[in-house]
Amino acid sequence: MAMQKNLLRLYPNSCDNILIKGLYLAHQLHKLGDAESPFVYANFLSSLDGRIAVEDAVQGGTHIPKHITTASDFALFMELHAQADCIITHGGYMRALGEGRLGNILQVKDKDLIEWRSNNGLKPQPAVVIASASLNFPIHDSIQEHAQTVHIATGRHADPERIRYWQDLGYNLMFTGEDKMVHGAPLIRQLSALGFKTIYLVAGPQMLDTVIREKQLSRLYLSMTHQLIGGKDFRTLLAGAMLGPEGNLRLETLYYEQDSPAGTGQFFMQFGLNRTA
Numbered sequence: 001m002a003m004q005k006n007l008l009r010l011y012p013n014s015c016d017n018i019l020i021k022g023l024y025l026a027h028q029l030h031k032l033g034d035a036e037s038p039f040v041y042a043n044f045l046s047s048l049d050g051r052i053a054v055e056d057a058v059q060g061g062t063h064i065p066k067h068i069t070t071a072s073d074f075a076l077f078m079e080l081h082a083q084a085d086c087i088i089t090h091g092g093y094m095r096a097l098g099e100g101r102l103g104n105i106l107q108v109k110d111k112d113l114i115e116w117r118s119n120n121g122l123k124p125q126p127a128v129v130i131a132s133a134s135l136n137f138p139i140h141d142s143i144q145e146h147a148q149t150v151h152i153a154t155g156r157h158a159d160p161e162r163i164r165y166w167q168d169l170g171y172n173l174m175f176t177g178e179d180k181m182v183h184g185a186p187l188i189r190q191l192s193a194l195g196f197k198t199i200y201l202v203a204g205p206q207m208l209d210t211v212i213r214e215k216q217l218s219r220l221y222l223s224m225t226h227q228l229i230g231g232k233d234f235r236t237l238l239a240g241a242m243l244g245p246e247g248n249l250r251l252e253t254l255y256y257e258q259d260s261p262a263g264t265g266q267f268f269m270q271f272g273l274n275r276t277a
């Protein structure tokens with residue numbers, strides 16, 4: 001069982017025999033943000049050649065290649081999820097979920113993690129923020145089934161008909177940009193005003209770009225498998241124009257898991273960023 005495996009800590013202070021289970025829960029992220037400055041974090045899985053997704057020859061678009069995924073990485077992803085009072089996803093994910101192209105990661109499902117939330121004063125499930133310029137996506141039934149609050153973030157110049165559509169259904173629309181797009185600083189400012197303190201960005205390169213460019217990310221978790229996977233059409237961590245100093249990160253921890261994925265290994269890294277409050 002992957003969750004019983006041990007890790008080697010390489011930085012800081014090298015040390016072996018560190019249990020994977022509980023590794024990220026111990027970070028106590030829910031205590032790091034406050035009313036003025038929420039703690040905003042993201043997690044990505046990448047190959048050694050920087051691919052986070054490759055073209056999907058069957059369904060079109062891109063997908064995370066299965067052979068870079070591991071049980072331990074997914075378990076750590078869920079430990080991060082469990083500490084959030086709010087997750088940020090997007091219209092593209094809601095469409096993929098609705099069409100059954102991707103699995104559902106909108107809720108914390110593991111019993112121990114749900115209990116951990118309850119013991120730590122968090123609601124059973126995080127609120128869901130859906131960022132979208134198109135405003136064209138379905139709401140997945142599981143959100144209502146788990147009584148999760150939904151906020152939809154978009155730009156002031158999104159399609160007025162689509163804005164009305166969601167408002168007529170009673171959803172809270174947050175206007176967080178002057179064009180059709182969401183911008184990182186107003187997004188996090190408005191989420192903070194709603195009382196969210198621990199905000200987990202569960203999205204791809206465009207949304208990571210949106211928050212990093214405007215210096216809104218507090219921490220980046222990155223799992224990097226020691227695989228070169230190639231592929232001509234691929235996605236990497238960021239979309240958009242070149243970054244300046246806002247792209248400078250500081251390594252905070254580095255762990256090594258051997259023989260996972262099988263026949264290779266992976267690093268679990270944690271980087272700090274300077275967030276603008």
Ligand SMILES: NC(=O)c1ccc[n+]([C@@H]2O[C@H](COP(=O)([O-])OP(=O)(O)OC[C@H]3O[C@@H](n4cnc5c(N)ncnc54)[C@H](OP(=O)(O)O)[C@@H]3O)[C@@H](O)[C@H]2O)c1
Pocket residue numbers: 043044045046051052053054061062063064090091092093131132133134135136137154180181182183202203204205206207208210235239
């Ligand atoms: N390996 C990993 O860790 C990892 C993590 C995440 C994603 N991925 C993969 O990477 C690929 C691309 O990621 P993705 O498509 O999920 O994510 P993305 O590039 O962050 O976002 C795409 C969608 O998000 C909405 N969006 C993004 N930025 C926005 C902004 N500033 N304002 C308003 N809406 C915005 C748009 O929705 P609308 O079209 O509704 O406007 C857009 O279609 C996928 O294959 C995914 O599976 C890999």
